[in-house]
Amino acid sequence: MLSLRSVSKKFGARTAVSDVSFEVQCGEFFGLLGPNGAGKTTTLSMIVGTLLADSGSINLEGAQMNPSAFGEKSKIGFVPQETALYEDLSANANLQFFGSLYGLQSLPERCATVLRQVGLEDRAADRVENFSGGMKRRLNIAVALLHHPKLLVLDEPTVGVDPQSRNQIFDTLEQLNRDGMTIIYTSHYMEEVERLCSRIAIMDGGKLIACGTKADISKLLPDLNLLALTFAEPPPADLLALLLLKYPDLKAEETVVTVQVANLEVDVAWITSQLAGKANLKAIRSDESSLEDVFLHLTGKGLRD
Amino acid sequence: MLKVILAVVRKDLLQYFTDRRAVLISLMVPLGIACFMAVIFGSQSASGGKPSTKITVLVATKNKAELAPLLERWNKAESVTIKQVSEQEAKAQVNAGQAPLAIIVPDGFVVGASNAFGDSTAAKPELKFIADPTKSLEVGIAKGELMGGIMGVIVENKYGKAFALDQKENSPYTTKTEDLSAEKQQGAADDRNATIAHVFAGLAIQGILFGAIESAMLLMRDRQKGLLKRLTAAPISPRWFLMGRIFSSTVKALFVLGVVLMGGILIFHFKITGSLVGLALMLFTSALMTASFGLFVSALGRTEAQSRGLSTLVVLIMTMLGGAWFPASMFPDWVQVISKCIPVRWAVDGMDAMTWRGQELAAALPFAGVLLLFTVGFAAIGLTRFRWDTE
Structure with a gap:
């Protein structure tokens, strides 16, 4: 479904991503693991088309991904690391606004559906500023689900979330994956990636240092x-x-x-x-x-x- | 594209009206300052540029009998009230700021001055003024009134009552002043309308410029919060979003302009004497210009803290030099030339033309045209230089 070939990105003299290549199959729950500053967010930004790679190529279902590839962008749901929501508006108003950017038909019904998916259906009319951290994170995910994306890309979606909300988020994501959605999940919490992901890529210093199933990666350790x-x-x-x-x-x-x-x-x-x-x-x-x-x-x- | 722009406008207006306190502040600040300035300058205009209350002038003399003809004239003066005190008391009161001017009339002043009138060899008596340097306007007006009276007494004393030209009946000509505002042409009221209309237009423009800075700061905050990153991941051109922001800021600015001007009309009863369509055009182009100025500010700034101080300073300079506080005609020539490079000047002059100069729609077109050019310039820089990511 998605393939990255020798993708690199520099910001001035600093190399954020260097020669990264991997593939994500349709229906896969793919993890991108690495410490802060490893290049995960930059890699995701290029995947979702908010950044243009300096070199290499990113293909989504065979089409080149770049900031003006609107057709490809509409196949992706993106959950940024920050809770990117208008806090002075209600949950519903946020969904209505972001949904309208995708030209969705029957938006009110769709808003109600995604709110139900993340367990916030009874808070639709409440302002986001009154939500807990975990609820904001769930709404952050709901926004990305509005337009039925084929690929859901999540950038550290559980930062600052309490364990109960974290489990709710995991349950939602696992259900989405069972329903056939392809998911790319980045984190620097290895327990999260180990629980959720069937295949994992590990990044450090902008480079991909390992990629495969957990069993494949464990083989990289000496037999001890x-x-x-x-x-x-x-x-x-x-x-x-x-x-x-x-x-x-x-x-x-x-x-x-x-x-x-x-x-x-x-x-x-x-x-x-x-x-x-x-x-x-x-x-x-x-x-x-x-x-x-x-x-x-x-x-x-x-x-x- | 239109759907996206409309969605952004709808969302921005929803955000704006959700915070009722902020809405109230955005309206009350320009309205309050405009009311204050209208009270100050409007009352001066109503009295033909003279202070609305009479200026107290202290008079000190040793020969009270000689003072009688002077007092007779001075007491008839429109702008001054005479109070007789001792010289020492006069100095003390002026020094304490209780009176702007005192005049010390020496003994034998009227006779001595009459003798010296037309005779350059005669000894001239000295008239002493004690003035408060911080009240030069009042001092100037009072001196003018006092000197008119003094010359009248001297001439009358020297040549007889028929030559006292300060007396209305002795003047060999009459005068008439016609101010070229529409109000005057229609035979209506006074300069007050012009002053108040100018004050409200200028401060409404200042209000929407500060509103534009607020919009710019909001946009930068959205960038910091990752909202713009989410927008750039959507299948839309990010510039559509920015254009939506320009239109929503325009609507907000129009709302503020409308309320402030309506407030001025209701509170001070100033009249719109020019073309209403022309005024609408001026309001729209002024609002559009300030909205694109907001985008320009957000495009050039990296952080909110950095941009806020600088843009506030720029707005204050623009409103000051653009004639929003005081009419540009009061400025020195070189400042007037510079002020033509500032969009506020065109907005305020265009509004003046439509509110109190009684001009037709055609007169608004050049002002609106220049404002549109500024709009295009600000928007072009804003749309091309805007930074979407904090990276």
Whole structure:
């Protein structure tokens, strides 16, 4: 449905996006993950046609995307990072105005439908300035749904939202995706992307550093398992020294010691044999690697650094 | 395109009238200032440019008998009230700002001055004035009145009563002043109509210019809030949106102009003596010009804080030099030349032509034409230079 080929964008001397390429299939829930300043918003701006790429191409259903591609723009629903609403107007007046820019027929009915979709049907006549942060975010999404877009593009839609509203937003988006809508979702919260998206692209410093399903991306990590050992009391120093000899990336915090092991079965057997009689081991837990671990591995920094 | 423009106009007007307090302020500020200035300048105009209340002049002399013929004349004067005090008291009161002028008449002044009249070798007595430098207008008027009386007494004393030309019956000619306003031509009222109509037109223009700055700030705030980014993602040309903004600002400006002028008509009863169609044309082109000026301001500014101060200064200079506060005819020649480069001058002069100069529609066309040229210039810069993103 959407393809980006070697897309780049500069602002003066600063390169915001450099040589980014990926594809989004029809009906897919696609995540764009990266820390602040990674180039996600600039990439989205080029996808929705508010910015023109300096080089490369963006195609939506085979047609070139650019700021004057009105036909293509009408296929996209865009949810900007800010709650881009007229706060002194009612929810309904906002929808009426934005809907009229798309030349929609039977606008009042459509407004009522999208308000119902985001759970704000009983607040249609209320001014947006009286809404909570979560309600504003939901209305922000409703505006983008007015014209039945084929592709919904969301730029960090849950910033500053309480957990309840966040879950409501997730439920709405999952339902839309089940109904066949293609969704591109950007965030710097890996939990959100891990929950929602079937395929993920990771960006950092304007570059695409990984792209694929979560399983594909996890393969980028060395074949190591994370083992968390929980003791009844802090383990003795000689024991820690022994473990450190075998596992140089050992981390110890009070009663918890974390090590990376190559072979789970063999290493657990070795560790338990070494601990026998020397420390009171309460639990051993093997953690699955997360997107955060992948990002840390690829860039040397955390997603929220 | 038309549907988008109409949608923007509808949305902007809905926003404008939703904030009733802001609407009230946008109307009351120009109306209030115009009323204040109309009271001040209107009352002066009604008295032929002289102050509406009489000017107190303090007179000090040692020879009260000699003062009698002078007082007789001065008491008949239209603009002054005479109060006799001691010299010391005269100085103290002028110094305290209680009277603008005092005159110290020396002993034997009338006789001495009469002797010196026509005789350059005779000793001239000295008449001393004590004046408040902050009240030069009143001082000038009072001096004129006092000197007329003094010369009348001196001439009468020297040549007899028949030669006292300050007496109306002795004047060898009569005078008549005809002000060329439509009011006068129709044999109606006075200069007051012209003054009040000018004040209301000028301050209404100033009001809509400040309204245009507010519109510009709103647009910049919308950009900051990401609203414009959402608009640029829609399948419309962003310039249609800006054109919608120009039209909605024009409607708002017309509303303010209409209410302020109507307020002036209702409160001060000034009459529109020119073409009503011409006045409507002037109101529309003035409103359109200020609306495009608002877009121009928003296109040149990066941040709201940066633009607000600068544009306020520009509006104040434009209204001052454009003759919105005082008629441009009061300015020095070089300022009058500069003021022709300022759209406010054309708006105010055009409104003057239609409100109190009693001109026909054809007279409004050049003013409206120039305002349209300014509109096109501001709009062209605004539409091409406007920044859609904060990046």
